[in-house]
Amino acid sequence: MTPETEEELSALIAGAEGPLRIVGGDTRPVGKPVAGETLSTAALSGIVNYEPGALTLVAKAGTPVAEVERALAAEGQRLPFEPMDHRGLLGTQGEPTIGGVVAANVSGPRRIQAGACRDFLLGVRFVDGMGRVLKNGGRVMKNVTGYDLVKLMAGSRGTLGVLTEVSFKVLPEPASAVTLILNSNDELQAVAAMTAALRSPFEVTGAAHIGGKTRLRIEGFAESVAYRAKALADHLSGFGQVEVVDAPDAVAALWREVRDVEPFHLADGDVWRYSVKPSDGPALALGLREKGARDVILDWGGGLLWCLAPNGADMRPEGLNGHATLVRASEETRAKLPVFQPEAALIQKVSQGLRDKFDPRGILNPGLMG
Amino acid sequence: MEMPTPDPKVLAKKPQLVERLLQVLPEDAVIHEEAETRAYECDALTAYRCPPLVAVLPANTQEVSDVLRICHEFDVPVVPRGSGTSLAGGALPTADSVILGVSRMSEVLEVDYDNRFIRVQSGRTNLSVSGAVEEQDFFYAPDPSSQLACAIAGNVAMNSGGAHCLKYGVTTNNLLGVTMVMMDGEVVEIGGAHLDSGGYDLLGLICGSEGQLGVVTEAALRILRKPEGARPVLMGYDSNEVAGQVVSDIIKAGVLPVAIEFMDRPCIRATEAFAGAGYPDCEALLIVEVEGSDAEIDEQLGLILQIARKHNPVELRESGSAEESAKIWLGRKSAFGAMGQINDYMCLDGTIPVSQLPYVLRRIGEMSKDYGLDVGNVFHAGDGNMHPLILFDANKPGDLEKCEAFGADILRLCVEVGGCLTGEHGVGIEKRDLMVDQFAPDDLDIQMAVKDVFDPAWLLNPAKVFPLAASSGRRAA
Numbered sequence: 001m002t003p004e005t006e007e008e009l010s011a012l013i014a015g016a017e018g019p020l021r022i023v024g025g026d027t028r029p030v031g032k033p034v035a036g037e038t039l040s041t042a043a044l045s046g047i048v049n050y051e052p053g054a055l056t057l058v059a060k061a062g063t064p065v066a067e068v069e070r071a072l073a074a075e076g077q078r079l080p081f082e083p084m085d086h087r088g089l090l091g092t093q094g095e096p097t098i099g100g101v102v103a104a105n106v107s108g109p110r111r112i113q114a115g116a117c118r119d120f121l122l123g124v125r126f127v128d129g130m131g132r133v134l135k136n137g138g139r140v141m142k143n144v145t146g147y148d149l150v151k152l153m154a155g156s157r158g159t160l161g162v163l164t165e166v167s168f169k170v171l172p173e174p175a176s177a178v179t180l181i182l183n184s185n186d187e188l189q190a191v192a193a194m195t196a197a198l199r200s201p202f203e204v205t206g207a208a209h210i211g212g213k214t215r216l217r218i219e220g221f222a223e224s225v226a227y228r229a230k231a232l233a234d235h236l237s238g239f240g241q242v243e244v245v246d247a248p249d250a251v252a253a254l255w256r257e258v259r260d261v262e263p264f265h266l267a268d269g270d271v272w273r274y275s276v277k278p279s280d281g282p283a284l285a286l287g288l289r290e291k292g293a294r295d296v297i298l299d300w301g302g303g304l305l306w307c308l309a310p311n312g313a314d315m316r317p318e319g320l321n322g323h324a325t326l327v328r329a330s331e332e333t334r335a336k337l338p339v340f341q342p343e344a345a346l347i348q349k350v351s352q353g354l355r356d357k358f359d360p361r362g363i364l365n366p367g368l369m370g
Numbered sequence: 371m372e373m374p375t376p377d378p379k380v381l382a383k384k385p386q387l388v389e390r391l392l393q394v395l396p397e398d399a400v401i402h403e404e405a406e407t408r409a410y411e412c413d414a415l416t417a418y419r420c421p422p423l424v425a426v427l428p429a430n431t432q433e434v435s436d437v438l439r440i441c442h443e444f445d446v447p448v449v450p451r452g453s454g455t456s457l458a459g460g461a462l463p464t465a466d467s468v469i470l471g472v473s474r475m476s477e478v479l480e481v482d483y484d485n486r487f488i489r490v491q492s493g494r495t496n497l498s499v500s501g502a503v504e505e506q507d508f509f510y511a512p513d514p515s516s517q518l519a520c521a522i523a524g525n526v527a528m529n530s531g532g533a534h535c536l537k538y539g540v541t542t543n544n545l546l547g548v549t550m551v552m553m554d555g556e557v558v559e560i561g562g563a564h565l566d567s568g569g570y571d572l573l574g575l576i577c578g579s580e581g582q583l584g585v586v587t588e589a590a591l592r593i594l595r596k597p598e599g600a601r602p603v604l605m606g607y608d609s610n611e612v613a614g615q616v617v618s619d620i621i622k623a624g625v626l627p628v629a630i631e632f633m634d635r636p637c638i639r640a641t642e643a644f645a646g647a648g649y650p651d652c653e654a655l656l657i658v659e660v661e662g663s664d665a666e667i668d669e670q671l672g673l674i675l676q677i678a679r680k681h682n683p684v685e686l687r688e689s690g691s692a693e694e695s696a697k698i699w700l701g702r703k704s705a706f707g708a709m710g711q712i713n714d715y716m717c718l719d720g721t722i723p724v725s726q727l728p729y730v731l732r733r734i735g736e737m738s739k740d741y742g743l744d745v746g747n748v749f750h751a752g753d754g755n756m757h758p759l760i761l762f763d764a765n766k767p768g769d770l771e772k773c774e775a776f777g778a779d780i781l782r783l784c785v786e787v788g789g790c791l792t793g794e795h796g797v798g799i800e801k802r803d804l805m806v807d808q809f810a811p812d813d814l815d816i817q818m819a820v821k822d823v824f825d826p827a828w829l830l831n832p833a834k835v836f837p838l839a840a841s842s843g844r845r846a847a
Contacts, residue, residue: 053621056723132812138789142750142794143721144528144529144793145790149816220666224670300565341567343567346558351570370569
């Protein structure tokens with residue numbers, strides 16, 4: 001089913017008799033497999049309002065991410081949270097939608113400095129499990145009118161409602177960007193270097209460790225970037241030789257590689273993702289290798305780990321203080337292992353309580369999040 | 371402003387309630403003598419007052435949990451209170467409620483520079499959070515103007531903003547985790563030092579829920595390295611339209627100032643008379659501040675001044691020293707005091723799309739004439755968060771009511787042009803009845819359904835946020 005209007009979507013949901021599998025472009029099938037009739041928001045498409053002078057953009061949920069990014073680029077602006085494109089990693093086809101980005105709260109390397117998708121999401125319209133058309137938030141940057149259901153909808157993966165429209169705060173695209181590259185022997189040294197960089201006043205907008213190299217990104221006006229890159233290189237002189245990459249295409253490629261976890265695209269194995277306190281990153285990486293991990297990539301200064309693991313292996317460490325997510329695996333493995341970190345009983349109770357209110361019949365992506 | 375009639379059954383339980391509370395709290399933490407409960411009769415929305423049944427001052431999460439468990443058992447409403455600086459009546463008690471004040475919970479629990487966060491008890495004041503990390507050149511970004519007094523608990527409850535949101539975001543963007551006590555006394559940990567949990571964003575849901583979902587006792591906050599420096603520039607224009615255009619042009623040029631502040635003529639005149647900051651007598655005044663190293667500031671200000679000059683400013687003043695910077699900020703920072711010197715005032719905080727600025731200011735001017743009440747505008751222009759200050763005389767019968775009607779009209783105008791009722795102060799009781807102007811019945815129902823999940827008996831701060839008529843069935847249940 002591919003409704004073309006909000007009203008049509010509302011009627012479809014109100015009249016649904018069984019479970020629905022909610023998708024945007026269907027490029028990010030993360031979570032427990034859902035058995036149900038597919039309902040796509042792809043036909044709810046188009047930019048509704050874009051005011052470059054106010055840094056705000058409103059788009060229908062099915063609008064391709066590429067279309068949003070093109071419109072922003074034409075005005076020298078961008079989505080600050082650098083959403084990942086999951087297609088390469090998950091081997092999916094199709095057109096990623098802006099609603100899908102919101103539903104999965106997808107952010108990239110810049111999350112460490114700028115914030116996540118949910119931090120830039122200003123408003124939503126959605127249809128709940130009873131077919132009611134609802135709105136929350138709006139298109140202004142400061143809004144504390146009523147409860148913030150905008151944050152709740154971000155990352156709820158279609159289990160609380162089907163998004164029809166989303167609005168964002170956007171930011172200027174900086175004129176210039178460079179990447180500093182250091183050789184780090186191991187994750188411990190890499191996180192030490194990234195921590196030193198992130199503790200500095202030089203506004204690092206990316207800190208990742210991939211293929212034995214540590215990457216640090218600085219963005220802004222050209223002179224400012226040159227100044228900060230030099231200052232940061234001096235600041236990190238204790239960590240060895242610093243290589244500077246400043247060609248725009250090369251810098252973009254380096255961070256696309258991190259953002260989309262490119263080294264794992266063609267590699268055989270399951271892919272796990274962990275969100276932890278950055279200083280816990282090195283110990284977690286070590287523990288994962290002991291469990292048989294084939295490769296580990298660090299982002300967010302050590303707070304985000306991507307792990308390439310043997311197929312079907314349970315890679316959840318004992319007593320993990322953070323969140324493990326099984327991002328890529330066979331349907332069989334995803335049905336067998338918890339895809340998301342099991343939560344405390346009280347949180348589970350509240351989460352189920354919310355689902356019961358937003359979707360009393362349990363028809364929206366049932367079971368996907370628990 | 372209507373409040374629910376106190377429940378006589380609850381009032382009658384006071385002796386037993388006090389006795390039970392004294393079993394879990396020290397004697398000086400249970401305030402129940404009428405002369406003393408009066409200290410908690412209002413917050414910064416002083417037009418409305420009502421002493422609570424009892425006020426309690428727990429010192430830690432366990433004591434908060436004990437208090438809530440008892441109140442839950444007694445079926446007594448609880449009104450959480452940070453420092454009582456809410457301008458929206460968020461901490462206004464009812465006669466049958468227990469005020470739960472967090473002022474005794476002000477400890478720093480953990481500072482972790484490597485992971486860039488601080489964990490504090492929620493009664494700690496906003497400014498003293500920054501104070502605790504200053505020695506390492508770090509700070510906590512959200513800076514509401516009450517930051518000297520206001521507590522983190524209140525900041526989380528109202529999702530407080532400040533002058534520097536354009537760059538750093540508001541509370542919700544700087545909150546990593548909370549320890550929260552549910553109404554039944556259960557303690558829950560949400561979020562933590564890591565980013566983005568896998569489940570629902572309950573942290574985002576709690577932030578800004580005005581103390582209606584739980585009582586936050588501890589918070590993990592993101593701390594940032596201070597920029598190397600900051601410098602403001604002041605510009606004056608002969609029309610609001612032009613000043614609005616300058617704001618838009620600066621943003622479109624790719625500069626992201628940390629603050630863009632706007633004052634209109636009535637406000638400029640009032641602050642000049644009060645603080646003598648040497649502001650030009652013009653229609654609209656902008657203060658734009660940028661951050662970075664000296665060279666970076668020069669680069670950004672160069673671009674900003676170029677834009678500013680294109681629009682024929684009546685005045686353009688750069689700062690050449692810390693003293694000059696302070697002087698540029700002086701008038702802005704004294705604006706509320708200056709208006710208060712003239713008369714009583716009511717401060718609104720609706721937000722509008724930046725492009726609607728000139729239209730909204732013109733309409734406010736027209737309404738000011740219709741109502742016969744003066745209004746000054748001072749606000750965060752970069753994010754569209756307005757602060758109209760309506761002057762009235764509290765001693766003049768009918769003036770407060772007239773002022774409230776004028777305020778409501780301004781807020782409806784904000785909604786009409788695509789904005790919202792409140793950008794950073796919260797709904798509280800003040801804007802409760804205007805919620806129907808922004809939300810359809812279903813939009814309000816789904817929000818109230820969220821409260822049903824966290825607090826099924828509707829005991830936490832029940833008479834706030836939602837119009838009483840809309841919440842009456844739930845509150846009685």
